[in-house]
Amino acid sequence: MCSVCGRRSGRSASRRCAASATSSGADAVTARPGDPAARRGRRMPKIGLRWKVCVAIAVVSALVALVLSLVVHNAARASMIDNSRDAQNERVQFAQRIYESTGRLTMNARLDDPDLPAPLKRLAREGKRATYVSDDGGAPVVWAQTPLKDGKILSLKATFTDRFSVLEDLDQALVIGSSAVVVGGTALGVLIGGQLSRRLRKAAEAAGRVADGETDVRVREAIGGRVRDETDELARAVDAMADALAGRLEAERRVTADIAHELRTPVTGLVTAAELLPPGRPAELVRDRAQALRTLVEDVLEVARLDGAAEQADLQDVPLGDFVRRRVAAAAPEAAVTVRGDAVVRTDPRRLERVLGNLLANASRHGRPPIQVSVDGPYVEVRDHGPGFPGDLLRDGPSRFRTGSSDRAGSGHGLGLTIATGQTRVLGARLTFRNVPAEQGGGAVARLLLPRE
Structure with a gap:
């Protein structure tokens, strides 16, 4: 990060510490082929839609907050380093003028400092003024050098602790803001997921009641038809299916009742005629089968009446x-x-x-x-x-x-x-x-x- 005669933003001369990032994933649980639990199959715990939406929004919020925090942190740090380099460059020029006019070293300036970084020594031999940032963690050390007419090198070294303490305050504010974003996103996920989960649960309960025979139940009324979304479309489809099914069942019931009713009169006549047969084994068989047929017709009529849901009990x-x-x-x-x-x-x-x-x-x-x-x-x-x-x-x-x-x-x-x-x-x-x-x-x-x- 050398700068020649002011601000040069080249990064090749910078000495910095490399940080390695490791990503950790959830351990995958695998069942061995010979494990009895693997053969039976493991039932995973039920995770509701509310928590899935909540986790998804929380993860996205955390990722967005992390990325934005890193961008803001790096931008602020780069701006502070550039400002520190500019300030150090101005200071070394001021110290050079004082030294050349009075021969005194001011502002802690040093001549031919043995600790001067090698990149600055090389640029000084080329007759170029430059700055250098040594970033070893914490507040960076900012160097500045300028070659003198007598061949010596005037250099300054400073650590701008006060400026970089602001960066710590900024990081703390970013952490608090990011946490607030994640918490707010999670709460929003719970709210949205809970509302959607409640509507789906009500739809499932209403559909179950329809399956149990309550044909007057309507899913759209159960979930509330004010919100026009996918659950409303699902409710409309289930209601249409229930109406069609109820119509078919009613048509089947009426056909069954009509057939049984039409059979009642001839079967009653058959039973009466069987009673008039002369005594004997054949007559008994005819009467028995005729009575069984009559019982079947009466049972079918009773089932049709019960299916009509119009029967009332005399309690x-x-x-x-x-x-x-x-x-x-x-x-x-x-x-x-x-x-x-x-x-x-x-x-x-x-x-x-x-x-x-x-x-x-x-x-x-x-x-x-x-x-x-x-x-x-x-x-x-x-x-x-x-x-x-x-x-x-x-x-x-x-x-x-x-x-x-x-x-x-x-x-x-x-x-x-x-x-x-x-x-x-x-x-x-x-x-x-x-x-x-x-x-x-x-x-x-x-x-x-x-x-x-």
Whole structure:
């Protein structure tokens, strides 16, 4: 950093310390092929969108603040060094005039200083005045030399500590400002990410309610339609899909109800005609099949009514223990009833009888004895000791024309549990299904939770 006769900004003559920068990255965790955890797969912790946006903004803010701080620091340091060189250059010229006129050395000037840097000695031999900055950390040492007429070299050496102390104050201000920028950016990220995350979470909850059968729920209303962004477009698309799906389901329900309704009259006539057949085994078979067909048509009509979500329960206060005893004795006399704790529930007796009858029929048809019915407060459990419910029923719930048995060749049309679930929904109750482990006897358990009085 020599300057010849004033300011020359060449950097080749500068002696400076080199600083090495190392970058550290996050350690990557790799699983060995033989590690059991690697075979099972590790579930990464869930990181919400809010924190992802927050981290991204914080990182960008930190990088921008760091770059700007370095630029400002280097620019300020370079300006201070140039000013110090100019000042030292003026001082050495003033000391030269005093020495040549009076022969006295002023301002701590020295002649032929042995510590004079080699670049300055070389320039002095060429008859050039120059400055030199020695940067060994801290405040730089500024040299200035000028050749004299008698062949000697007049030089000055100074450290401008007062000027470079301002640089420390500037660095402190940059650190505080950068920290404020990062904190402000992080807070802004939390605010923006939180708002977006809340809207997406509300959209997911509303979409889940639509999937559960609440066709009147609209995602755009749930998230609030005031902000026009990608979440609003997503909500519009989901609402349009829900409307289309609801329309198709309603059309399917109406077709099913119309077909069942049209079949009711001829099937009723068929049942009546079967009763007029002369006694005998063929007549019994015809009457049995005609009655089964009539039951199927009535079940399909009931499912269609339940799908229409227009059914209303006639609620009454019912002593649950006594009610279950009487209904089980009539529907499945072979089943054992245990009342651990009685309760008065608020329910529709006719619909509750329908639910209980369908659960008992499913246990008798697809399970194995003994069939056990237990009452414990507002809970009613029906258990058999058969093969249990199939996995798809436990996962997705009852579905029409899918029986409660893993053996599809069994009897039944799969409408019993569907009707039981629909009637439970009308009652405001809850019906769950599970299997008992084999070491505990095996079997299927249907558990009904009724609202109390």
